[in-house]
Amino acid sequence: MLKIIVAGVDEAGRGPVLGAMVIGVFAAEAEWDRELREMGVKDSKQLSPARREELAAKLRKIGRHLLIRITAEELTELMNKGISLNEIEAMKIGEALGELQGDLARRKHEFGKVFIDSPDPIPSKFERRIRKYFRVPGADKVKILCDNKAENKYPTVAAASILAKVDRDAELEKIKKKLGVDFGSGYPSDERTAKYVREHHADPELQPFLRHKWETVKRLKCPQVDLTKYL
Structure with a gap:
């Protein structure tokens, strides 16, 4: 039918x-x-x-x-x-x-x-x-x-x-199990995710799972400058 x-x-x-x-x-x-x-x-x-x-x-x-x-x-x-x-x-x-x-x-x-x-x-x-x-x-x-x-x-x-x-x-x-870490939701607004990407973006095992073309990823890869000494 x-x-x-x-x-x-x-x-x-x-x-x-x-x-x-x-x-x-x-x-x-x-x-x-x-x-x-x-x-x-x-x-x-x-x-x-x-x-x-x-x-x-x-x-x-x-x-x-x-x-x-x-x-x-x-x-x-x-x-x-x-x-x-x-x-x-x-x-x-x-x-x-x-x-x-x-x-x-x-x-x-x-x-x-x-x-x-x-x-x-x-x-x-x-x-x-x-x-x-x-x-x-x-x-x-x-x-x-x-x-x-x-x-x-x-x-x-x-x-x-x-x-x-x-x-x-x-x-x-x-992915979390493979990497051995709970990095949160995967969204850049999640501080656990942001912290993990900032600190581990160069790790070889992370590369297949990272969206390298995202502007937020590019920003997180940049070295963070401590501005407090200028305040």
């Missing part, structure tokens, strides 16, 4: 200086929107880690999902080529939607619509970027709706945000 599938896309870890950025894609039958709301699916930032884990386990059973990890090394490599973060995200989303479209076509389902959280303040520009990379057969029939703060408006995007956040957190824990 033909089913109309609606998807949501969101990322986790766009701003950190350490670790991967993860893009989540969640797809389910259009009728599932109400059920997702009733389950308590909402923006992952509004949920505790335990609640995110609980909901992620349920979401994996309900619909099709994809997780795309863009490592710090890959981000550095692509940005060294002059590719912007928005372009990288659009490229990975377009490729993921192509994979989803192929899977749904094989199952004789119709990919009706996808809601995407836009990092661009002009969402239509982000849609155009994605369309450049979403070019598989049938892609032109899929309606793409990009929106700012989409995770607060569309249940499928909120579901994608939960899956991406849980995966990003799990990957971060693996």
